Amino acid sequence: MKLKLDEQGHAVLQDGKPVYVHDDGKEVAFDAPGTVATITRLNAEAKSHRERAEGAESKLKGFEGIEDGAAARKALEIVANLDQKKLVDAGEIEKVKAEVGKAFQAQLDEATTKAKAFEQQLYEEKIGGSFARSKLIAEKLAIPADLVQARFGQAFKIEDGKTVAYDQHGNKIYSRARPGELADFDEALETLVEHYPHKNHILKSSGANGGGAPNNGGGGGDGKKSINRQTFDSLGAAERQKFVKEGGKVTD
Secondary structure, eight states: OEEOBOTTSOBOEETTEEEEEOTTSOEEEOOHHHHHHHHHHHHHHHHHHHHHHHHHHHHHGGGTTOOOHHHHHHHHHHHHHHHHTTTSOHHHHHHHHHHHHHHHHHHHHHHHHHHHHHHHHHHIIIIIHHHHHOHHHHHHBSSOHHHHHHHHGGGEEEETTEEEEBOTTSOBOBOSSSTTSBOOHHHHHHHHHHTOTTGGGTBOOOSOOSTTOOOSSOGGGTOOOEEEHHHHHHSOHHHHHHHHHTTOEEEO
16 A cells, blocks of 8 residues: 655645555555554464463373373273262262253253343344444445345354454455454445445445446436345345335346
8 A cells, every 4th residue: 555645745644644545546544553552462462372372281291191082081980980989889870960961951051042042132233233323324325224234244243242244255354444453333344335246236326327326316206216136136035025115126
């Protein structure tokens, strides 16, 4: 990327930050202090990972010479049963273990079900709410938020309580303005839309209906939104039904 200069050869600033131009022509204000802070944080994380690895290697040294881990584990179980046999028969111990295992599995299944339900609620609130509140969708896209979510929602996940977006290659989407940091929702969505092969059919019209421009709010003045057939077919059944019910048009 190159530093953007004005006619006098001076660096162009935006909010006190120098503006750089990427190879694709996109202009981004470079946040140098933020970048330094990110590098410092990543270095600290790398040190923490290294220390944990060294600690694990140190603990494993006590097991050097043991090649068959399953046999060693079985031997420990036999010794434990021999000690407990002083109180009850080893066969009864296995029955007790089985009953305890069943009860624990039932509790684990219940907890897993609740956790999945909570995870789904969290996803609907954070991801669905982000689509509903998106400034990018409101200002630049010609289809409603629920249809945008139907097409791009699968690219967003919740990891460690944060919204993370992935591109079409399965890579996390990072911010251009804040190198080293993940892109926020609207910046990630804008990146996904830019690489969407039919983006011209979902972007708001700039006023011209020719050259493949989408028919948003035009259409002879009827104020109805329109999308092409391929985009319409990519939506789920419920989203297609809602689009048609709200008066949307499908173009070939």
